[in-house]
Amino acid sequence: MTTGQGEPDVRKETGEPQAPSSRRAAASLDPDARPPSPFRIVFAIVPLLVIAIVATNLLGLWTTSIQEATRKETLSEPEPSREETFDVPAPVAEAPAKPAFDAAVVVARLADADPAQGATVFRMCSVCHPGEKNAPPKIAPNLWGVLGRAKAAAPGYAYSAALKAKGGTWTYEDLADFLRNPREFAPGTSMAFAGISDNARMANLIAHLRTLSDAPLPLPGKAR
Numbered sequence: 637m638t639t640g641q642g643e644p645d646v647r648k649e650t651g652e653p654q655a656p657s658s659r660r661a662a663a664s665l666d667p668d669a670r671p672p673s674p675f676r677i678v679f680a681i682v683p684l685l686v687i688a689i690v691a692t693n694l695l696g697l698w699t700t701s702i703q704e705a706t707r708k709e710t711l712s713e714p715e716p717s718r719e720e721t722f723d724v725p726a727p728v729a730e731a732p733a734k735p736a737f738d739a740a741v742v743v744a745r746l747a748d749a750d751p752a753q754g755a756t757v758f759r760m761c762s763v764c765h766p767g768e769k770n771a772p773p774k775i776a777p778n779l780w781g782v783l784g785r786a787k788a789a790a791p792g793y794a795y796s797a798a799l800k801a802k803g804g805t806w807t808y809e810d811l812a813d814f815l816r817n818p819r820e821f822a823p824g825t826s827m828a829f830a831g832i833s834d835n836a837r838m839a840n841l842i843a844h845l846r847t848l849s850d851a852p853l854p855l856p857g858k859a860r
């Protein structure tokens with residue numbers, strides 16, 4: 637037994653080629669001998685990958701710089717093509733899908749507008765405005781019966797001087813102009829609302845506001 641254990645040690649020291657059985661013995665003696673082998677493969681592959689990636693990037697930079705260089709060489713030509721790029725926006729400007737806001741267009745559309753859709757638009761107004769008959773003002777005046785009513789005249793509400801100074805009643809046209817851009821219609825108004833610039837949306841909304849009344853104003857174009 638003792639001679640059998642001593643044998644491999646002697647051979648290791650002398651550097652003699654080991655028999656397969658003794659190699660196995662050495663491996664089992666050294667617990668680190670097996671696990672590192674997969675890591676060694678990874679350590680060998682990772683630098684190769686890094687080199688490959690760096691090389692590809694460099695190659696890419698190199699080719700793009702060559703492409704740029706060749707493009708610069710042909711730069712004497714592009715003068716006319718630059719003019720062409722100025723021509724491109726023209727058709728885009730020619731085709732505005734939406735017609736610009738126009739209070740007259742809104743009024744003309746009222747007869748065919750959809751008050752039910754306008755009621756959904758009105759939801760954002762009702763954050764500030766009540767719309768039910770006899771409801772007290774919230775942070776904004778009640779809009780029941782607003783069409784045809786004198787401007788800044790709902791009872792129990794403190795209007796801005798700007799809106800009070802406008803005078804007259806709320807016509808379809810004035811209402812459309814006001815709601816497109818309140819601050820432009822009445823500079824200094826306390827209505828913090830950006831405005832609605834879509835003709836169809838505005839027509840639907842005003843068609844709904846019209847229904848908030850005991851006696852809705854006649855629809856333009858239908859009144860005869």
Ligand code: HEC
Nearest residue numbers: 761764776777787788789790795796799825826827828829
């Ligand atoms: C952030 C709150 C707020 C929202 C949202 C808002 N308003 Fe107003 N609105 C006000 C205030 C405040 C006034 C009073 C303005 C003043 O005195 O200058 C006002 C005034 C008005 C008036 C004038 C009323 C009158 O009696 O002369 C109308 C009409 C009106 N709003 C309609 C609307 C409609 C329609 C919407 C939705 C598209 C809307 N507002 C959204 C706050 C709001």
